[in-house]
Amino acid sequence: MTPTPAKIRILLADDHTLVRRGVRLILDAEPDLEVVAEAADGAEAVAALRDVEVDLVILDVAMPRMTGLQAARIIARMRTPPKMLMLSMHDNEQYFFEALKVGASGYVLKSVADEDLVKACRTAMSGQAFVYPGAMSALVRDYLDRLNRGESLPRTVLTEREDEVLKLIAEGHSTREIARELTISYKTVERHRENILAKLGLRDRTQVTRYAIRAGLIEP
């Protein structure tokens, strides 16, 4: 036997007490895993990382105040960021791709079996590109296959400026208001909006709103 190896130190962030209970129960039962801190929202998680040394952060994608996705963006910019696993109730592409974009090491559904969660933690720590246990949609599978074969990403992502406009649209601002806000012309805003709709495959402002909320870009 090796002399007791260091456990993987985990920060667990989920706004639902009951979920934290369940996850902690499962993880602490493993000899090589240890939940060393909990957080009830994204902001708490980020703050906790300043006080506690952590190897892996498990983040619920949707939390009040600061979502898991927002927190992940901040965490990824730290000097020595821990690995990140996104925990989600929703088996949908949007959240999944957002998780990829923010640099998470995996995306785990809350409906998975215990062993899948445990395995995801270990795989994430091993440096694997991306973990996705359970039944994922075909679209996601294709995407990950391409990713694992080293192919470049189709680059559906929005530019920074488009992201700004996207948020303002989703918050219910009119084209004219956005133009004033960004001090650019009405026409340029229309141009950005057009590109956003095309890139995301959306039809109108209403769908942009839902997209942005789903992606955790704005609060409902």
Added chain:
Amino acid sequence: MTPTPAKIRILLADDHTLVRRGVRLILDAEPDLEVVAEAADGAEAVAALRDVEVDLVILDVAMPRMTGLQAARIIARMRTPPKMLMLSMHDNEQYFFEALKVGASGYVLKSVADEDLVKACRTAMSGQAFVYPGAMSALVRDYLDRLNRGESLPRTVLTEREDEVLKLIAEGHSTREIARELTISYKTVERHRENILAKLGLRDRTQVTRYAIRAGLIEP
């Protein structure tokens, strides 16, 4: 001491394995509570009630195939229905009022503390009208206060039809599509939309989307 009293027999229905884990852990730790069955959706819960004798059903409001609210409506029509507690992630009015309407004995958020959940089970079994532990929105509190003082309910501003239209708008459907969906004329849909915007003090379809998501009328 009384000779060991019969435990409260509980059916637990939630589609997320991790949540069932956590809840079961908390309840089974109590001397007077016992989880005797689990279900992963509403249909399973209803089916399980035919095989197992149960005093209390804990139902997640949102489950695939058959939601907890749908299941509650069916369960309430049984000859000797068990008590029902609705479990929810969302502290919003819509689900809450639905829970009231289907005859549940309480509405418990997944973010509550362990003791609150345990207390809710006991209170529900005692025959109390309605339990609502934890931090509820001010709107819900007012509502329950009025309810407990025996005042009549001011009820939602929107009519049933307007509610239908509201949801379809929020889901990103155009006026024309909604008209086809409801087999009414384009003009009537416009009329309903106009009333909705006026009653809710909103400006356009984008804001309707955000409102509906916030109120829990639709999923993002």
Added chain:
DNA sequence: ATCCGAATGGGTGCTGCCACCCATAAGTCC
């Protein structure tokens, strides 16, 4: 019997959204 709210539908007109077309300046990549 009457009145009111809810649901239905029509007309008219303004404005905003969206889809095409076009161009230019600045930066990056090969």
Added chain:
DNA sequence: GGACTTATGGGTGGCAGCACCCATTCGGAT
């Protein structure tokens, strides 16, 4: 240096969304 991307801006046209006007039918409350 040329290709490409990003951000900027313009024009034009069609259709949708929204506001304000109108009316009819039906059922329940007073």
